[in-house]
Amino acid sequence: MPSRAGARFAAVERGFELPELPDVEIYREYIAATSLHRKITRVELRSASILEGISRRRLKETLEGRRFESAKRHGKHLFVSISGRGFLALHFGMTGTLKYFKDLEKDTEHDRMRVSFSNGYHLAYDCRRKLGRVGLAEDIERFREAHGLGPDALDDRLGFEEFLRALEGSRAAVKSTLMDQKRIAGIGNVYSDEILFQSGVRPGAKTRGLGEERLQRVYRSMRHVLLTAVERRADPGSMPASWITPRRGKDARCPNCGGELEKIRVSGRSAYFCPKDQQG
DNA sequence: CCTATAGCCTGACGGC
DNA sequence: TGCCGTCAGGCTATAG
Numbered sequence: 001m002p003s004r005a006g007a008r009f010a011a012v013e014r015g016f017e018l019p020e021l022p023d024v025e026i027y028r029e030y031i032a033a034t035s036l037h038r039k040i041t042r043v044e045l046r047s048a049s050i051l052e053g054i055s056r057r058r059l060k061e062t063l064e065g066r067r068f069e070s071a072k073r074h075g076k077h078l079f080v081s082i083s084g085r086g087f088l089a090l091h092f093g094m095t096g097t098l099k100y101f102k103d104l105e106k107d108t109e110h111d112r113m114r115v116s117f118s119n120g121y122h123l124a125y126d127c128r129r130k131l132g133r134v135g136l137a138e139d140i141e142r143f144r145e146a147h148g149l150g151p152d153a154l155d156d157r158l159g160f161e162e163f164l165r166a167l168e169g170s171r172a173a174v175k176s177t178l179m180d181q182k183r184i185a186g187i188g189n190v191y192s193d194e195i196l197f198q199s200g201v202r203p204g205a206k207t208r209g210l211g212e213e214r215l216q217r218v219y220r221s222m223r224h225v226l227l228t229a230v231e232r233r234a235d236p237g238s239m240p241a242s243w244i245t246p247r248r249g250k251d252a253r254c255p256n257c258g259g260e261l262e263k264i265r266v267s268g269r270s271a272y273f274c275p276k277d278q279q280g
Numbered sequence: 281c282c283t284a285t286a287g288c289c290t291g292a293c294g295g296c
Numbered sequence: 297t298g299c300c301g302t303c304a305g306g307c308t309a310t311a312g
Contacts, residue, residue, distance in 0.1 A: 282312105283311105283312085284310105284311085284312080285309105285310085285311075285312095286308105286309090286310085286311090287307105287308090287309090287310105288306105288307090288308090289306105290304100291303105291304095292302105292303090292304095293301105293302090293303090294300105294301095294302090295299105295300090295301090295302105296298105296299090296300095
């Protein structure tokens, strides 16, 4: 499995930085392709600080002897169902990755939790900066409510009307509004910049003053960007050349007009945009 | 009610 | 060479 999974999940094996909705969707597929329906023989927790609301002991007792049955995603959260016991809830923070492997020598450096299966393989939750979280959930809806998470950005039920409702009342910059997981779940710093670039809207513009036409463009770009990123398996090297996502960094130039991209801070986060093509 | 910000956490990088 | 400050941005808690 790892060799076959390796080609499809090359980006996962390299490890995502800054996992947002598309990255977590690929993690979901990765778990579905590798880790379901096998008996969990052992759970090893190497860093208790990643646990959220549960003890080490409870995690072990809940998982050992059971099987993972399915993998679902909401926003940036992954939910892996445990036979008869709800879900393992995974959040990846900024540096969380997954790795499925057999040879323990290949164990990753910042492996915070390791789940071992009866076939001799292991699934590692690797999180260098320990900003990710591992917990248990009885059901996904409950978890969503407890965490105040908004609708998933790619949920088919999130039409333009529902999108407007989710943004309603925000007085913040549109970039912050899009990244607010309580309004819409799944968008982070990198993809919010891409969405706004493709909408021709400045990240620092107030959501309130945008008007329906611009918001319509933001909505369409949101779906387009996220769907395309999932299609391209969230691999940074595979994103279209017309996007600004691959150009974050020094001396960044606009793929559209060739002008210099500007870097500003919006609510404490770095935002890249093209001052010429984004006038909104 | 709302938004902005500090702090958690680690490693890469640039300046001296 | 090596030390140190800064930055990266996921989240939460708290300040405004």
